[in-house]
Amino acid sequence: GENVEQHPSTLSVQEGDSAVIKCTYSDSASNYFPWYKQELGKRPQLIIDIRSNVGEKKDQRIAVTLNKTAKHFSLHITETQPEDSAVYFCAASIPNGQNFVFGPGTRLSVLP
Amino acid sequence: EAGVTQSPTHLIKTRGQQATLRCSPISGHTSVYWYQQALGLGLQFLLWYDEGEERNRGNFPPRFSGRQFPNYSSELNVNALELEDSALYLCASSLDWDSYGYTFGSGTRLTVV
Numbered sequence: 084g085e086n087v088e089q090h091p092s093t094l095s096v097q098e099g100d101s102a103v104i105k106c107t108y109s110d111s112a113s114n115y116f117p118w119y120k121q122e123l124g125k126r127p128q129l130i131i132d133i134r135s136n137v138g139e140k141k142d143q144r145i146a147v148t149l150n151k152t153a154k155h156f157s158l159h160i161t162e163t164q165p166e167d168s169a170v171y172f173c174a175a176s177i178p179n180g181q182n183f184v185f186g187p188g189t190r191l192s193v194l195p
Numbered sequence: 196e197a198g199v200t201q202s203p204t205h206l207i208k209t210r211g212q213q214a215t216l217r218c219s220p221i222s223g224h225t226s227v228y229w230y231q232q233a234l235g236l237g238l239q240f241l242l243w244y245d246e247g248e249e250r251n252r253g254n255f256p257p258r259f260s261g262r263q264f265p266n267y268s269s270e271l272n273v274n275a276l277e278l279e280d281s282a283l284y285l286c287a288s289s290l291d292w293d294s295y296g297y298t299f300g301s302g303t304r305l306t307v308v
Contacts, residue, residue, distance in 0.1 A: 115296075117296040117297075119296075119299075125301070126285065126299040126300060126301045126302060127238070127285070127299050128299070129295075129296040129297070129298070132295075132296055172237060172238065174238075176292075180240075180243070180251045181226070181228075181243055181245075181250065181251065181292050182228060182240045182243055182251060182253070182292075183238075183240070183297075184240070185237045185238040185239075186237060187236065187237040188237050
């Protein structure tokens with residue numbers, strides 16, 4: 084079945100710097116890859132997503148890249164701010180099951 | 196538009212008891228998904244309901260079960276509770292899961308003592 088790995092597990096950056104989180108997946112049938120942000124004590128919220136027919140997608144300070152051949156995708160956050168501090172989860176779709184396999188999460192801390 | 200709502204917010208049960216968790220999806224969403232988020236771990240898929248039927252389940256024992264009602268709300272039942280069932284249980288709904296992803300509820304924190 085699908086397996087999603089995510090690195091790093093923790094990441095600390097200075098405010099204003101960039102942060103990159105990387106995920107790999109195993110099932111070539113996966114075709115949709117959302118990213119969720121979960122602040123402490125809150126629900127996971129979708130922040131950006133990408134489909135397998137697209138190589139890159141950008142939304143203001145957040146971008147996601149996908150390399151379908153290598154089966155990896157990455158989240159890029161530029162000009163980080165303290166409010167970006169949260170746990171970020173990547174996910175890969177399981178087409179027949181209509182569910183996702185989530186990565187274990189990355190705890191991002193943006194230091195002022 | 197109301198989001199995905201879950202109740203109760205917190206639930207404390209004794210080992211061996213049963214727990215019932217409830218979820219109401221966003222209006223117009225017919226699919227409900229349940230996930231378990233144990234402390235420090237990622238999200239593990241539990242169950243998917245659509246149009247009143249269980250469509251798929253994750254790698255969890257049969258004592259995890261549920262149902263979906265005609266109004267698309269859903270219940271998750273956990274029987275014979277074990278200490279390791281302590282976790283945040285998240286419900287999600289979606290209009291089109293692989294186009295828009297999930298919208299999660301705030302979760303029910305289940306503590307088994």
